[in-house]
Amino acid sequence: MSKLPISFEFFPPKTEEGKFKLLKVHEQLSSFKPEFFSVTYGAGGSTQERTVETVLELNAKGISTAPHLTCIGATEENLTELLDLYKNNGINRIVALRGDLPSGMGSTSGEFQYASELVTFIKDRYQDSFTLEVAAYPEMHPQADHFDTDIENFVKKAEAGADAAITQYFFNADCYTHFVERVRKAGCNIPVIPGIMPIINYSNLIRFSDACGAEVPRWIRKQLEAYKDDSKSIKAFGAEVVASLCRQLVDAGAPGLHFYTMNQTEAVESILDKAQLI
Ligand code: FAD
DSSP: OOOOOEEEEEOOOSSHHHHHHHHHHHHHHHTTOOSEEEEOOOTTSTTHHHHHHHHHHHHTTSSOEEEEEEOTTOOHHHHHHHHHHHHHTTOOEEEEEOOOOOTTSOSOOSSOOSHHHHHHHHHHHHTTSSEEEEEEOTTOOTTOSOHHHHHHHHHHHHHTTOOEEEEEEOSOHHHHHHHHHHHHHTTOOSOEEEEEOOOOOHHHHHHHHHHHTOOOOHHHHHHHHHHTTOHHHHHHHHHHHHHHHHHHHHHTTOOOEEEEOTTOSHHHHHHHHHHTOO
16 A cells, blocks of 8 residues: 555644653654644734744654644734744745634734735745645635635635645545535645544534534534543544544545644554554
8 A cells, every 4th residue: 555645733832741742742653754744823823932933843853844824913024034934944834824813803904814815925925935735624614605605715725826735624524525526626636635633532522623613423422422521432432433534535535634633642543543544
């Protein structure tokens, strides 16, 4: 079997203990020889310095590390400063996003409104210095009015120069194949990599999913609810469900998998082990 490209996403740790733990997680996941790691970035200020610090530290260890970069509320000047810093430190990949301003920060009066504008900006200023990944929403972006326009808006990001897309997580392989079919019909051929969320904890999963518009199917919710506090059973069931999803996605032609690791190895390792894909 040829090697399936995979990538792993982290969030920037807040504490010294978190940093230490992430270095261990990074070391363990490096053994899967991922294409890249990525590190999230808080639109509107929170975590931004920690993202830079984490990205530079991990990238120096040898496997390409991509910062997420959001444009909402940003100016050309501060984006240029950050992109120059990344370029000068050997970063060659960016996950280019709009981001969501934290509630209470008001609406978008900044210089950028949409991720496609960020992609255009990076391409104009930096040409091909960075491989650009953008976000995709197989279940539709939660703020979009209509699926058709959301697809059109996704295609604009590819037309602006995005090299590939990573999806929001989902638990139903059909929404992925449907989304890919629609963007192909719209003439867009960039790889669309499914984002894979391990199931580790019931209440966190429901909270995240409500916030980002990802659907947790009833049969999964009901089974997780039935396990109550039995975290061993939740993890075992979650690993089976997500491994099966990964297999279906690869069978359906997914060109790789991107794991939302939550800075933990156990669940991802268990999924990869059960899915037998690499
Ligand atoms: P866009 O592509 O700009 O789309 C946002 C909305 O605007 C959509 O509804 C779209 O249909 C609409 N739209 C786009 N263009 C136009 C247009 N020209 N006219 C009218 N409407 C338009 N958030 C963070 O803050 N930090 C992170 O690190 C982060 N990482 C992420 C990683 C992945 C893989 C994913 C899938 C999401 C991530 N997010 C992150 C969340 C993301 O920032 C939010 O979902 C945000 O609401 C949308 O970002 P986007 O880049 O998809 O925006």
